Amino acid sequence: MDAVERIVYYEEICDDAMEKVSNLQKALDQYQRILPKFNELKEYYQSPLWRKDRDDDANGVIPQNLKRGILSEDGIWNLLTDEIEVLNRLKDLDASQP
Structure with a gap:
């Protein structure tokens, strides 16, 4: 060249x-x-209040036309898992630099 x-x-x-x-x-x-808001979401997800909201949804107390994906265990679990994966990738990138 x-x-x-x-x-x-x-x-x-x-x-x-x-x-x-x-x-x-x-x-x-x-x-x-x-x-900061994401950490607030994590706290909500681990709280008895989230479980109550999820149970209320299962019992038909929460309006069916309300967006309520937050009450899905898989949705928020996937988000938390993705965050951990991204943070680990950043750490791995940092560790691989000379």
């Missing part, structure tokens, strides 16, 4: 990396902003 090809090659890598790092920074900023 001559100098021109090399410069073009690495310039493309740099442009792509700059875009991806910028996107990641934005995503992390958004995650950081939602984190």
